[in-house]
Amino acid sequence: MSDLNFSNSDNSLRNKFFRLSYSYIFLITLLAVIGALTLYSAANGNWEPWAFKHILRFGLSLLLMFGMAMIDVRHYYKFAYLFYFITLFLLLVVEVSGHIGMGAQRWINLGIFKLQPSELMKIGLVLFMARYFSSMTIQGIHAIRGIIIPVIFALLPVALIILEPDLGTAMMLLFTAVIMLFAVGVQWWKFVLVGIFTLAALPVAWSFLHEYQQNRVLTFLDPERDPLGTGYHIIQSKIAFGSGGLLGKGFLHGTQTHLNFLPEKHTDFIFTMFSEEFGMVGSLSLLFINLLVLALGYLFAFRCRNYFARLVIIGLNTNYFLYIFINIAMVMGLLPVVGVPLPLISYGGTVMFSIMASFGIILCMSINQNTSNNFDDD
Numbered sequence: 001m002s003d004l005n006f007s008n009s010d011n012s013l014r015n016k017f018f019r020l021s022y023s024y025i026f027l028i029t030l031l032a033v034i035g036a037l038t039l040y041s042a043a044n045g046n047w048e049p050w051a052f053k054h055i056l057r058f059g060l061s062l063l064l065m066f067g068m069a070m071i072d073v074r075h076y077y078k079f080a081y082l083f084y085f086i087t088l089f090l091l092l093v094v095e096v097s098g099h100i101g102m103g104a105q106r107w108i109n110l111g112i113f114k115l116q117p118s119e120l121m122k123i124g125l126v127l128f129m130a131r132y133f134s135s136m137t138i139q140g141i142h143a144i145r146g147i148i149i150p151v152i153f154a155l156l157p158v159a160l161i162i163l164e165p166d167l168g169t170a171m172m173l174l175f176t177a178v179i180m181l182f183a184v185g186v187q188w189w190k191f192v193l194v195g196i197f198t199l200a201a202l203p204v205a206w207s208f209l210h211e212y213q214q215n216r217v218l219t220f221l222d223p224e225r226d227p228l229g230t231g232y233h234i235i236q237s238k239i240a241f242g243s244g245g246l247l248g249k250g251f252l253h254g255t256q257t258h259l260n261f262l263p264e265k266h267t268d269f270i271f272t273m274f275s276e277e278f279g280m281v282g283s284l285s286l287l288f289i290n291l292l293v294l295a296l297g298y299l300f301a302f303r304c305r306n307y308f309a310r311l312v313i314i315g316l317n318t319n320y321f322l323y324i325f326i327n328i329a330m331v332m333g334l335l336p337v338v339g340v341p342l343p344l345i346s347y348g349g350t351v352m353f354s355i356m357a358s359f360g361i362i363l364c365m366s367i368n369q370n371t372s373n374n375f376d377d378d
Contacts (some may be wrong), residue, residue, distance in 0.1 A: 003240035013070055016147070019367040020069060022023070024296045027289055028037075028065075028344065028359055032058040034286065038274050041252050041315045042266045050266050050347045057349055060355035068360025073368040076361065077134075077308055080127035087124040089162040090112045090117035106164045107350075118169045121157045125173055126180070127316030128153060132310035133184045141185050150181070165210055168338030174321045180311060220336035236262045237269055237331045240276040248279030268339055272331045285369035286345075290324050300366035309365035316358040325354070 036058070039050040090108065096115055098105040107114040129150050133141065142145040154177035161170040172229035182191070206214065211345045215230045223231035223238075249255065254276040257265045265273045298315035304310035320343060327342040329335040341348050343355045 006232065016070055016367055017066075020363055021300070021366060022297065024164050024293065024359075024363065025065075027293050027296070028356075029058075029062075029267055031286075031289060031293070034274075034289075035270075037251075038270055038277075038345060039266055039347055040256070041274060041277060044258060054352075056349055058356075059353045061353045064353060065356045065360035065363070070218055070358050071362035071369070073306070073371055074307060075128060075366070076312065077131055080131035083119075083126040084128040085181055087117055087120045088157060088160075090115070091121065091157055092282065094118075094165060102364055111348060116350040118157075118161045118164070118166060119350045121161070122169075122173060122176065122319050122354060123316065125154060125157060125177060126319065129177065129180045129211070129306050129313060130217070133180070133311060135185075138185055145377075147186055147190075150177070154228050160241040163212065166339070167209075167213055168326065169339070170341045172319065172326065172340070175322055176315055176319050180315050183311065184312050187304060188312035190261055190293075199257060211215060216336040220333070223333065233269065233335050233337060234261055234331075237272045238333055240272045241332065243348040244279045244283075246279050246281060247356050248275070248277045248282055253277060253279055264270060267341055268327065268337070268346065270346045271342050273330055274345070287328075294321055294324075298360055300369070304365060304369040306365070306369060306371045309368060309371070316362055320355065320358065343375075 032054075036051050036054050039054050040047060066277055092370060093108060094105060098107055106118060107116050122318045132150050136146060154173065156366045158173050161173065177354070205281050209217075212230075215226075218224060219230040219234065223234045225231060229233055236256060240254065240262050243249070244254075252258070254273055256276055257273040262269055262272060271283070271286075274286065278285075296368060297313060297320070301310045301313035301317065304313065323340060326335060326338065326340040327346075330337055330340065341351050343351060
């Protein structure tokens with residue numbers, strides 16, 4: 001692959017700014033606006049306590065996104081391993097002295113805000129694997145020893161996050177790693193072998209799950225087994241979905257949510273609330289906007305001549321897809337409830353900043369799509 005050298009004028013901040021995809025940024029902003037309005041409705045027509053903070057966080061994270069987009073792509077390559085190991089260290093800190101909330105130890109209390117390192121690891125692992133594989137030959141990838149290191153460094157944070165416990169985030173990390181392994185050309189038969197081994201290990205893995213995690217799986221299989229306990233969330237979610245009909249009950253008129261039958265309506269189950277008020281048409285429209293965001297992301301990856309940048313976009317875009325897929329499948333009863341929010345819609349600080357940082361990195365990779373692959377020579 002030939003090198004392409006940017007002149008200082010071509011690679012200036014001003015030129016980078018004008019090369020950004022503003023259709024991509026518009027769709028992201030549109031989702032955040034929809035999120036703010038949904039949170040406004042969740043609070044019965046009040047900006048407090050969720051909608052105003054959501055807007056404020058989006059404004060700050062939008063600045064973060066632009067800042068991440070302006071960083072030289074070579075810095076992401078240079079510091080990929082360092083960022084991964086810092087985030088891995090933060091996960092260890094969580095295990096030792098993390099803040100406990102809602103029965104889980106997932107945060108580091110920094111006073112001003114609570115940091116959730118597992119969200120940062122979703123970026124860190126992608127950068128690590130992208131750098132590792134960007135310097136390997138296809139022969140090295142096909143060799144068993146060529147994938148041992150990335151598999152080990154993918155399983156380390158997965159194990160630490162399971163201990164928090166946070167099974168949903170751990171599964172997202174694992175699936176993102178699998179997709180990146182597939183993208184770099186790991187042979188399909190290796191995935192089949194791992195799949196067979198995983199199925200065989202399920203009975204053993206079941207015994208290591210916490211009781212509430214086992215109950216979530218059993219409730220997923222039969223929500224009626226405990227309709228006033230573990231099955232309450234998903235039963236109410238299905239009722240709210242069905243009551244929305246084709247066009248919904250209207251903004252601020254969702255009965256299941258405003259009468260507080262639906263728990264966690266501002267976080268994990270916010271898509272249910274949106275569907276009740278705007279119906280199937282509104283739900284499909286929201287999914288279509290997310291589909292456009294994903295399609296643009298993969299289009300950026302397809303256009304990248306730089307292999308590292310392409311892998312980073314694939315990894316981060318896949319992570320965003322998993323957020324959407326798991327959350328919507330969860331609230332529809334197609335997956336067990338695992339506590340994964342809907343990005344840019346659900347209320348939450350760390351997820352908002354990590355998602356917007358990911359968008360910033362994707363934009364950075366896209367505007368540097370023709371940069372030389374020879375980062376180690378720079």
